Structures are given as structure tokens and as C-alpha cells.
Amino acid sequence: MSDNDKTNVAPGPVYSEGGMDFLVTRQRRLVTVYAPLAVFTFVLLFPFYWMTITAFKGNDDLYNYEKYSPFWVSNPTLANVKKLLFDTAYPEWLFNTMLVSVSSTCIALFASVLAAYAIERLRFKGSKWVGLGVYAAYLVPPSILFIPLATMVFKLDLFDTRWALILTYPTFLIPFCTWLLMGYFKSIPYELEECALIDGATRLEILIKIVLPLAVPGLISAGIFAFTLSWNEFIYALTFISSSEVKTVPVGVITELVDGDVYHWGSLMAGALFGSIPVAILYSFFVEYYVAGMTGAVKE
Amino acid sequence: MSQGSGLSLLGRLNNSANALGFIFMLPAAAILLVFLTYPLGLGMWLGLTDTKIGRDGVFVGLENYKSLAEDSVFWLSVFNTVFYTAVASFFKFFLGLWLALLLNENIKFKSFMRAILLLPWIVPTTLSAIAFWWIYDSQFSIISWVLVKAGLIDKYINFLGDGWNARFSVIAANIWRGIPFVAISLLAGLQTISPSLYEAATIDGASPWQRFRHITYPLLTPIIAIVMTFSVLFTFTDFQLIYVITRGGPVNATHLMATLSFQRAIPGGQLAEGAAIAMAMVPFLIGAILISFFGLQRRAWQQGTKD
Numbered sequence: 115m116s117d118n119d120k121t122n123v124a125p126g127p128v129y130s131e132g133g134m135d136f137l138v139t140r141q142r143r144l145v146t147v148y149a150p151l152a153v154f155t156f157v158l159l160f161p162f163y164w165m166t167i168t169a170f171k172g173n174d175d176l177y178n179y180e181k182y183s184p185f186w187v188s189n190p191t192l193a194n195v196k197k198l199l200f201d202t203a204y205p206e207w208l209f210n211t212m213l214v215s216v217s218s219t220c221i222a223l224f225a226s227v228l229a230a231y232a233i234e235r236l237r238f239k240g241s242k243w244v245g246l247g248v249y250a251a252y253l254v255p256p257s258i259l260f261i262p263l264a265t266m267v268f269k270l271d272l273f274d275t276r277w278a279l280i281l282t283y284p285t286f287l288i289p290f291c292t293w294l295l296m297g298y299f300k301s302i303p304y305e306l307e308e309c310a311l312i313d314g315a316t317r318l319e320i321l322i323k324i325v326l327p328l329a330v331p332g333l334i335s336a337g338i339f340a341f342t343l344s345w346n347e348f349i350y351a352l353t354f355i356s357s358s359e360v361k362t363v364p365v366g367v368i369t370e371l372v373d374g375d376v377y378h379w380g381s382l383m384a385g386a387l388f389g390s391i392p393v394a395i396l397y398s399f400f401v402e403y404y405v406a407g408m409t410g411a412v413k414e
Numbered sequence: 415m416s417q418g419s420g421l422s423l424l425g426r427l428n429n430s431a432n433a434l435g436f437i438f439m440l441p442a443a444a445i446l447l448v449f450l451t452y453p454l455g456l457g458m459w460l461g462l463t464d465t466k467i468g469r470d471g472v473f474v475g476l477e478n479y480k481s482l483a484e485d486s487v488f489w490l491s492v493f494n495t496v497f498y499t500a501v502a503s504f505f506k507f508f509l510g511l512w513l514a515l516l517l518n519e520n521i522k523f524k525s526f527m528r529a530i531l532l533l534p535w536i537v538p539t540t541l542s543a544i545a546f547w548w549i550y551d552s553q554f555s556i557i558s559w560v561l562v563k564a565g566l567i568d569k570y571i572n573f574l575g576d577g578w579n580a581r582f583s584v585i586a587a588n589i590w591r592g593i594p595f596v597a598i599s600l601l602a603g604l605q606t607i608s609p610s611l612y613e614a615a616t617i618d619g620a621s622p623w624q625r626f627r628h629i630t631y632p633l634l635t636p637i638i639a640i641v642m643t644f645s646v647l648f649t650f651t652d653f654q655l656i657y658v659i660t661r662g663g664p665v666n667a668t669h670l671m672a673t674l675s676f677q678r679a680i681p682g683g684q685l686a687e688g689a690a691i692a693m694a695m696v697p698f699l700i701g702a703i704l705i706s707f708f709g710l711q712r713r714a715w716q717q718g719t720k721d
Contacts, residue, residue, distance in 0.1 A: 155530070176554075226442060232439050251451075253647060253702075258693065260692075261675065292442060364654075385541075
């Protein structure tokens with residue numbers, strides 16, 4: 115997909131950079147392309163700007179719009195961040211979120227690689243139906259599963275533990291990752307495997323030594339995607355966890371930083387900001403893989 | 415595998431696609447069967463019992479569904495869900511398509527633009543919802559402040575205190591979050607359309623609208639079908655945004671089926687009733703999946719292949 119993008123940006127070798135742009139005047143382009151694009155950018159990014167500056171505002175800045183302009187920080191303060199880090203369990207929530215996301219992503223990747231390889235390459239009896247089943251599983255939303263899962267988690271004595279999340283998150287990660295990886299495995303020439311088979315390699319060796327190294331972009335896409343999905347998960351974590359020390363960031367921020375009717379907007383925003391930064395950083399390193407994963411899953 | 419042990423168990427397994435396929439499928443299948451298929455069935459069963467938190471229920475048939483049928487709050491949540499999904503999906507589609515078409519132009523910093531415009535979609539929804547909550551605050555809303563300063567309104571908008579205002583406020587937040595997904599997915603589709611088609615059409619004197627209507631739209635239809643199915647599916651089962659911004663208020667005006675199901679089941683303790691509400695979403699979801707299926711069918715038909 116990332117290769118595709120590069121070729122598509124300048125479509126075909128024959129066409130000049132601007133395509134048919136010469137037919138449209140500069141002024142017209144300014145109005146029909148750049149102006150709407152600027153509005154889109156402003157609207158889509160404004161909440162983040164607002165979140166960021168609120169996180170560094172003191173109470174004067176925050177509530178007195180007449181004296182201080184609300185659009186920037188007049189007296190930047192780290193009080194909100196300090197409160198978040200030292201007066202709440204926020205660092206623990208970050209740790210939990212990280213632990214749960216990494217573990218469930220690893221479990222999901224392990225299971226998905228094997229499943230995708232089996233469905234796509236071993237072509238066992240009924241593999242087509244299993245593939246369809248995986249696709250159907252992808253369409254089952256967490257909001258209709260959380261109640262029965264809650265009763266199961268309770269019966270299995272997993273309630274209020276990180277295991278409850280580590281074991282349930284793969285249910286929405288595996289279908290997605292499997293589907294994505296099937297697409298990647300499909301693109302690896304079968305001849306490579308046949309050669310290895312003739313040379314006496316086992317299927318497992320082929321998977322580890324030939325297929326996986328060639329599917330690294332797919333693995334990265336699936337991994338990043340799975341990590342972000344786990345990091346963002348809310349309803350399971352809200353239902354299965356009640357003690358502060360095992361909460362994840364989204365749940366902790368919502369349930370513990372809002373006490374009664376007093377909203378500490380500064381620390382709430384700081385909580386939201388620092389919960390978003392890790393995924394944003396990860397995303398910024400792997401944008402192409404992320405986009406490939408997203409569009410790949412849709413196109414398959 | 416050493417020579418001579420060709421008939422060993424491992425050797426035979428290695429040669430049998432079926433046996434090996436079974437072993438390779440095992441981890442994924444185990445997790446999905448235990449934590450996805452089983453709970454799906456369990457949810458259906460719970461909806462037919464009178465289970466409460468801390469008490470196993472007995473089979474009561476369709477009692478839960480009968481009481482829901484007479485429950486005005488449930489019907490309000492159904493209305494809200496359909497309204498929320500319809501309005502939000504409509505705008506997500508048009509704005510998303512527009513943004514995709516804009517990004518498909520030869521603009522500067524294209525990859526960079528694409529990267530930052532995806533941010534609303536990758537940041538945890540609960541956390542961006544908090545930002546919206548603050549933007550919609552009754553006393554310190556930045557939107558109200560700007561509009562008052564500009565002289566367009568004279569008193570602050572009660573974003574979340576009034577039923578219809580609250581509905582449109584959460585819908586706006588949902589649209590904000592969904593546009594990037596629709597736009598980037600459709601952009602990927604647009605990039606597969608050969609520019610020569612547009613050039614040929616332009617030479618034949620086609621207007622920009624005709625080029626869109628007769629080239630872009632038909633070639634994009636399969637992707638639109640899939641993207642919108644996912645979008646509808648996610649919107650219909652949305653939980654996070656509502657839970658964070660309004661918790662279903664004011665007076666249940668923004669309760670979706672998912673949030674009502676949560677409220678009845680977990681804080682309310684009525685697991686069976688919550689499960690019944692969740693199950694009531696299934697027919698709608700099946701509808702969405704069927705649309706996706708026929709979208710795929712159409713693609714196969716357009717490409718003239720059988721699969």
C-alpha cells in the first residue's frame with residue numbers, strides 16, 4: 115500500500131505533476147480546494163489545540179475570558195500536570211493501559227498470524243468458511259457482548275483484574291488482524307513456499323523463515339492497529355474493572371477525575387492530552403502502515 | 415524432521431493440510447469461540463431470563479422484550495439511535511467524500527495533511543470526547559463565547575441542557591470523529607482510479623460534475639458501500655461519546671440503545687434487561703452486514719469475475 119501511494123501521488127509516468135490543473139486558474143483553486151481544506155483542518159484539529167492549551171491554564175486563565183483571551187495561555191502552569199501525576203493514580207493507569215495493550219496485541223498477533231496463514235495458505239477443508247466466519251466476527255460490536263462477557267468474567271474470577279482485559283481484547287483484535295494479514299500473505303508468491311517445501315522445510319519453518327519476513331509491513335500495520343484499538347477501548351474496561359489501581363487511562367480519567375459536580379477542567383484536559391500522546395507518537399512514526407492497515411482492511 | 419521418521423506423527427501432521435490447519439487455527443479459534451461466540455449465545459440466553467447482578471436467573475421467555483415494548487424510554491433510545499446513526503452517517507459520508515476529493519487534488523504537503531487529518535480517529539474517543547464536553551460547557555463554551563463576541567447571539571447556547579441541542583451536539587462530535595475514517599478510506603479508493611479516464615472525459619467536454627457523476631462515483635461505489643457499512647455499524651453501536659458527554663441526558667434525550675443497555679445492566683443491576691436491549695440491536699446490525707455483502711457482490715459483478 116505504501117508503495118502504491120508513492121506511485122499514485124504522481125499518477126503514471128506519462129502525466130505531469132499537476133495532472134489537469136492547468137485547466138483551472140490559481141484563484142479558482144484557492145477557493146475550491148484550499149479554502150475548504152483550511153476549514154476542514156481547522157475544525158478537525160481545533161479540539162486538540164483547545165485540549166492542549168486548557169491543560170496548561172491556571173484557574174484565572176481558565177474561567178476569566180474577559181481578562182485573558184481564551185485562545186492562548188497567558189500564565190502557563192504545570193499545576194494540572196502535577197496534580198495528575200502526584201495526586202491521582204494516573205501513572206498507574208498509564209502503566210496498566212500500556213501493559214494491557216501490549217499483551218493483548220501480542221496474543222492477537224500470534225493467533226492471527228497462524229490463523230491467517232492457515233486460512234490463506236494451507237487451504238484446509240472449510241478454510242473459506244472459516245475466513246468468512248472471521249469476517250463476521252469482526253462485525254460483532256463490543257456493545258452487544260459486554261453484558262454476557264461481564265457475567266463470564268465474574269464466574270471465571272477475573273473481575274477487576276488486568277487479565278479480564280488482556281483476554282477479552284483479542285476478541286476484536288484477532289478478526290481484524292487475521293483479515294489484514296490474509297491480504298498480505300496472499301501477495302507473497304506461492305512459488306517461494308513450494309521451493310522450500312521441496313527442499314524439505316516444514317510448514318512452520320516456511321512460516322517463520324519465509325512468509326513472516328516478507329510480511330513485516332503487514333505485521334507492523336496489524337500490530338499498530340491492534341495496539342491503538344486496545345489503547346482506545348472503553349466499554350470492557352469500564353465494565354470489568356472497579357479498583358482504581360487496575361483502571362486504564364480512558365476509564366480512569368472519566369470515572370475518577372470527575373468528582374461530583376466539580377469538574378477540574380485543567381487536569382481533565384491534561385489527562386486527556388497525556389492519554390492521547392502515546393498513540394499519537396506511535397502513529398506519527400508509522401503513519402503509512404496505519405493508513406495501509408485501515409484502507410487495506412476496508413478494501414479486502 | 416530427520417529421515418526415516420517420515421511416518422512419525424509430526425511428519426504426517428506436516429503433510430496434512432487439514433490437521434496442520436486445525437492446529438494453526440487453534441489459538442484464534444479458541445479465543446474467539448470462548449470470548450466471542452459463546453458470549454453472543456449467552457447474551458441471547460440472558461435476554462430470555464431474569465438474571466440480576468449477583469443472582470442467576472431463570473428462563474422467563476420473552477418477558478423482557480414484552481416489558482421493553484411498553485417501555486417509553488426504550489423506544490426513545492431506539493429513536494435516538496436511528497436518528498443519531500442516520501444524521502451522523504449522512505454528514506460523515508458527504509463531508510468525508512468532500513475531504514477525500516480535496517485531498518486527491520494535487521495539493522502541497524499531501525501526506526502530511528493526510529496524517530494530521532487522521533488524528534481525530536486515532537486518539538482515544540473518550541479522551542477527545544472530554545474536549546468536546548469542555549467545548550460544550552454551559553458557562554465557558556468557546557463556541558458560545560466567540561458567537562457572543564461576534565454579536566451573532568446574545569446569550570450562551572445551552573448545548574447539553576436541552577434535548578435537541580444535546581442530540582445535535584453529540585452528533586457533531588460523532589461526525590468530527592468519523593470524517594477522517596471515511597475520507598482516508600475513500601481517498602485510497604480514489605487513488606486507484608486512472609487519471610486517463612478523467613482526461614478522456616475532459617477532452618469529450620464533460621463538466622466537473624459529469625466527471626464526478628459518471629467516473630468517480632461508479633468506480634467508488636464498492637468502497638463506499640463497505641466504508642459506510644462500517645461507519646453505520648460503529649455509529650449504531652456507539653457508546654463512548656454519549657457516555658462521556660451526556661450519560662444519556664438530559665432526561666434520556668441522548669440515550670442510545672448501547673448506553674441504555676449499559677445503564678440498566680451494570681449500574682442498574684438488571685443484566686437480563688440490558689442483554690435484551692443489546693440483542694434488540696442485532697437485527698439492525700444484520701441489515702448493515704447484508705448491505706455490505708451486496709456491496710461486495712456488486713463489486714464482483716462490476717469486475718466481471720465470479721468471486
